[in-house]
Amino acid sequence: MAKTIKHIADELGLNPSTVSRALSGHPQIAEKTRERVVQMADAMGYTPNLWAQNLVGSSTNLIGCMVLEFTNPFYIPMVRAIEDYADEKNYIIFIGESRRDLETEKHVIDRFRRIRASGVIITPVLSDLDHLSLLEKDGVPVIITGRNAESFDSINLDNVKSGTMAGYHLISRGYKKLGFIQSGDAYNVPEQDRLKGFSQAIKESGLKNETLYTVGNNRINGGEKAGELWLEDKDRPEAVFCSNDLLAMGFIQYLIKLGIYPPNDIGILGHDDIPFADNFVVPLSTIAFPKYEMGELAINLLLERISKPDHPHEPKTIALEPEIVIRNSCN
Secondary structure: OOOOHHHHHHHHOOOHHHHHHHHHOOOOOOHHHHHHHHHHHHHHOOOOOHHHHHHHOOOOOEEEEEEOOOOOOOHHHHHHHHHHHHHHOOOEEEEEEOOOOHHHHHHHHHHHHHOOOOEEEEOOOOOOOHHHHHHHHOOOOEEEEOOOOOOOEEEEEOHHHHHHHHHHHHHHOOOOOEEEEEOOOOOOHHHHHHHHHHHHHHHHOOOOOOEEEEOOOOOHHHHHHHHHHHHHOOOOOOEEEEOOHHHHHHHHHHHHHOOOOOOOOOEEEEEEOOOOHHHOOOOOEEEEOOHHHHHHHHHHHHHHHHHOOOOOOOOOEEEEOOEEEOOOOOO
């Protein structure tokens, strides 16, 4: 049977509230009393009931974290960083996904509200932010990751710069005819910014405008659809820049089935440097997104805001630097 605060109190002849304060480090508890309580708790194998503490406290040690899709490995390093640091500070992370659907996002945010989360880290759908604004008005700080949004703290990549970097890299490798593979999601601003930078590099280099392949999603099967479009194109690009690594992997996968191999037959550059990109059937050249760093910045900023609830706050926009990773999918 699990030991409780009452068991410790009975053993020491103390009031349960005194034991509770001693375990939480309350400043009004004498150091000798605190030491006695901690030693007894250790001896009895006491484990604190964090959920019960949240129910009776005026604030919680719960943080909501929402990503767009669990199926996208992009989020693994970010969530790992959030959990690593939160664990050090005795916060519990509740993770949810929106599946890129606004109503699902609102439902998960409502769930975070009902468990009285102290703060929320989210990559939002972006089509509506009113539910996040309401959280802020209620005193629940919100940190946006992988997107930019006015009136919110945002941590994102400089996506225009990463697109420009991709364009100049492919051009420097001798590719003259370039393509861009995108989901076409109207609210995927990072994708649009990558295309903007890519187009800028092509224009400045005096080359023909890029060929656009719009596939409707950011998943492996979207990349396979791009492979179909490329194969049907009579004026095929010599190299393509994919707005994320999953599209690049699907594209490569489709072509290899037909005996078409990068980089000899076509150059392919991804974006994000997701886990396993280096171990793909053709190790993927890509633009790296510092995902762990983004998670670290997000949780640190959130905990800083939680610790200063009455402190005047001006929203911050943090732009991370992209970096190109050269592997085998383009010359």
